[in-house]
Amino acid sequence: MVQFFKAVALTGLFALAPAFAEPLSYYFEQPTQYRSKVPTPKAVLGFDVGDRHVRHDQLVHYFKELADASNHVRLLSMGYSTERRQQVLATISSPKNLNNLEQILENRQAGKNQNADDPVVVWLGYSIHGNEISGSHASMLTAYYLAAAETEEMKQLLDDVIVLIEPSMNPDGMDRFVTWVNTNRGTSLNTDPEHREHQLQWPSGRTNHFMFDLNRDWLPLTQVESRNRVKYFHQFKPNVLGDFHEMGKDSTYFFQPGIPSRTNPLTPKENVELTMNFAEYHAAALNADHRLYFTRESFDDFYYGKGSTYPDINGAVGILFEQASSRGMATTSENGVLTFGFGIKNQMLTSFSTLRAAQQNKKKLHQFRTNFYAQSLEMASDVGFAGYLIHEPADRQRLKDFLHLLEQHQIESYALTDTYESNDVKYRPGSSYYVPLEQPQYRLIKTIFDKVTEFKDNSFYDVSGWTLPLAYNLEVKKVNRSRDVDIDSQPFTADLLTVPEQNMPLKEGAYAYAFAWDDYLAPKLLNELLNQGIKAKVATKAFTLAGENKDEEQDFAAGTILILSGLQNRTDWFDKLMDTYQKYHIDMASLTTGLSIKGIDLGSRSMVTLNPVRVMMIGGHSVSQYEAGHMLYYLDDTIGVPVSVIDDYRLNKIDFNHYTHVIMVDGSYKGISEATLGKLKAWVENGGVIYAQKRASKWLASKNILQSSFVSDNELARLFNTDDLTYADRQQLAAKKRIAGTIFATNIDVTHPLAFGYQQESLPIFKNSTVIIEKASRPFVTLAEFTEKPLLSGYSDDALVGKVAENTAITAHNVGKGRVIASSENLVFRGYWHGTAKIVANSIFFSKAFSVPAKP
Structure with missing residues (x-):
């Protein structure tokens, strides 16, 4: 087995480091020949890794310097966080692979068979919880060694592997945490767990700007960081994703497979076997340094919205790593003094054990991926129905949001072009879409749409139910045969969302203007109108007005929002109404009278005044x-x-x-x-x-x-009933x-x-x-x-x-x-x-x- 690092003998579980810093020799084998043009982290930051907590801008700066200095490294911007911090992804490989990257990625799209000699792609994602910061610091060391080490082992590894490094998966949470620690640490080492350095503020750096746990957002994709990330996940289609975390200070180190009975049954057995195979590499790396770890306790691989499980439903192998956390520079734990540097080295050791395992199991990973998509299509053909019909006649925004979510997960949906009728229900074009099962993402479709209530193991680290159509409150019907539905030739795309349809102009001088409360963004429209001083009421009972034509009627449900011209007291109110109305694809009617032919009139006391909220x-x-x-x-x-x-x-x-x-x-x-x-x-x-x-x-x-x-x-x-329970039943x-x-x-x-x-x-x-x-x-x-x-x-x-x-x-x-x-x-x-x-x-x-x- 290739060894990149020299074992460092320890007298106990945790290395008792100097006051703060760990020199490069603590992390890497010496002597090693390094390319002199490739900067060390210290050369860029001004201090050793582990000497202090690095801010996000410093982390990105180092990767930019690394990419400028090395033809083995490319750096791309995936986008920006809510607080406008850049999300970067470093691609590290041989110059040959980097120069041929576009063709390599084209060959890797879902459903395409992989050549056994093609490079394997490994994504190393660090510190999605911003206060679990040892991973982000390990990312610099891992990237430096890959770019700088002049060894035959490194040359061969970079020929065989395309390494993707996401140094910080949660930039906003990272900086919230780092600012806290650097503000509250002293110049002398304080290992007291009760010291402010180790006791985080509310909200903690674990979460992003909106206090979301980003490691639960791979499937819902509500946060901008997740949407940016998943876009590139599907562009690169990694074979392996390493997901680096921290846990309580009194633990040691964890890596999967985890608890076998808590693996989602949609995950292929070959995935579990590969994960167990990789575990041997992680164990060997940690054994060599006498570092403690555990593998089959706690955590699970069930919910597909986490970084270590989302790859499993996408033809890849996701692996969770958990390091006992020093939170600050060092803390007292059950196992002695735990230093920041010790945790960083653990994350770096398993980063390289992941790369070695991927390199030496390259053919197996390619074959697994090929089998995954072939089996998915076979499974889809054996289900007994052809696909799902999604229907939402009243709320176009909620329907579009769901379709856009499917698209981001590479799931195709198609608009109906003709009405489909079943059990006296008519599914009409414009409000109905069809999702066929026979597509490469069949397993992901199944986990999104299925209602599962029976489980092999009833212990869950996270949620046990995430049926997304239920979350969106959408009607879903199974369709037995695809030929029974008439659909568009092209699938739904996000481009449809970026070119809003023009609303019908409102008639100036109308008695009132009304819009329904059905649309998901109707509250946003109302709030904007109220804040601009436009007075509005809500109808608490239904009413019907005569239409423009003699035989027409206009029905308005309870909940309809009314803007009554006679109540407005600012001269430019109609212009403001028009400008705001055009921002939203929400129908608004121009009403010519306040007299109803059924229900309440527009001057009724059942029209309740709405006011701006604080x-x-x-x-x-x-x-x-x-x-x-x-x-x-x-x-x-x-x-x-x-x-x-x-x-x-x-x-x-x-x-x-x-x-x-x-x-x-x-x-x-x-x-x-x-x-x-x-x-x-x-x-x-x-x-x-x-x-x-x-x-x-x-x-x-x-x-x-x-x-x-x-x-x-x-x-x-x-x-x-707790009678006759044993201690093991707890x-x-x-x-x-x-x-x-x-x-x-x-x-x-x-x-x-x-x-x-x-x-x-x-x-x-x-x-x-x-x-x-x-x-x-x-x-x-x-x-x-x-x-x-x-x-x-x-x-x-x-x-x-x-x-x-x-x-x-x-x-x-x-x-x-x-x-x-x-x-x-x-x-x-x-x-x-x-x-x-x-x-x-x-x-x-x-x-x-x-x-x-x-x-x-």
Whole structure:
């Protein structure tokens, strides 16, 4: 076996390094001949790797210098993060491979057979969690050695392998973390885990700008970093992807295969075999340095939205690496003092063991990839139906968002060109698309569309159900034969989204203008109009007006937004309306009269005035940064509502009257004082609106603001018989007691103003906690209720499913002049639950359009 590095003898598990720095000789074999023109990290940064935490700009600067100095390295920009930090990808290989790269990539497209002599492609992705920073530092050392080492082993490796290095997969989180550590470290080494250097702020650097865990976003692709990355993933089609992380300081080092029973059954056995083969290389590299590790405990390979599993459903091998984290420069752990440099070297050792394994298993990797796509087409032909028909007649934006997501995953969908009829339902062109199964991405189609409720192992590291059509609340029908549907010859492409259709011009001088609330971006349009001083109302009841032609009628549903000309008080309001209207592909009608022929008139008191909103969200260490991020992303980025995030410890200094709404996502809220609670109660009773979810709802109930009861922890515990259990049954019992990301069915009251924009009473909801609101005994307070048999997709123990059934999912009622709206679930989970997100928008804009006393 080729050895690139000399073993360094250690007296214990962790190397006791000098005060901070680890010289290059600590990481690499000496003596080695290096190309003198290739700069070391120290030559560019001014300090050794491991001496301090490198900022993202310094990291990118080093890779740019490396690419300028070496004909073995090319650097490309994948795009920019939300905070405008550049995402870069270094391609390192022999000059011959780099010069022929375009043809090599063309030969690698899905479904094409690989020549056994073609180079293998390995993607090394570092630090997708920004505070797991040892990987990003290892990336510099790995790149330097590949570009600079003048050895026969290196020459042959670069002939055989195209190495892709993504040095920082989360630039914004990286800099948030690095700034914290560099600000709080001292000039002398402090290994106390309680020191500020090791205790991160809220939000932590683990997440990106919007507090998203990017390692859960490979499948939903809600974040710009993920969309940039997956574009190049499919351009290069790597054979192997190494995904480098960190874990708790008291662990050692982990690499897959992980727990065998927790591999998704769609992952081929050959993938698992290759992963186990690679594990021998990682073990050999760590054995040589006497470094501890484990491989078949914890973690899993089930959810395909992670960096180590997304490759597995794309004909590649994804491998997770986890290094015990020093967080700062060094920390005391169960295994002694853990230094930053020690963690960096572990990540570098397994980076090279991955490359060696790929090089020496090149033919197997090519054959696996060829087999993967051939088997996918065979599997598709044996399923018993031909494809899926996707249908959404009312909300074009939500449908297009889903189709665009499929396209980013290289899944083709086709517009219907003629109406398809089945069971008296007509699937019309413009609102219906067909996804054939017989395409290279069959396995990915299956994991996106399938509803799975039975599992070999019921323990999940992440979600167990992610059926994306349910998340988008789209109707899906199986089609038995492709010839039964008439479709366009070309698949849907994102180009269709970049050339918006021109809206029909509005008629100046009309009595009023109206648009429906169905479109996913209707809240964004309304918010922009309100903020420009244009007055609007919402119809809480349906109405019908006479059309322009004698026999025509125009029907308008409850939830229709009205801009009444007679209420506007700025002279340029119509110009502002036109300019804003043209930004959105949302139909707007020009109305010539306020007199209806059915239902309410336009001057009715059932037309409720809508006002601009000022939203506060409570943040801080007692609040889930993830759910705060999900909510912030939806309100701020998706529908354009600015959100003031205020940490819980500052609430006593805040004037609540400056805000119309308070958002409380999942959290304990233990930092809220009695004085602040009194201010909150007075504010809501005087007309404020609280939207709360999960544990925040329980907190409000415990403070007598929300008039709801919850299933107690003791009642949940009694659901499970613990007689005759052994100590070995602990994990299985804990798994049964969890709801680890499951999709449930609810019925919603479509007559309720908080359900405006929903056409169907059935609504799938994502649930990942055991917070259960008991069914209310009084009428009108329940907006959504779980069905009698609610499990749709994912795992949940039968006892928990039964307890969830027919209980409340969303409730709302008055509190004095104000309102409280509470959900047992996160309705904007990870940014991709388009189907339930509108309830949050309705809670913002229509919170005063309903009135239900807290008690009868």
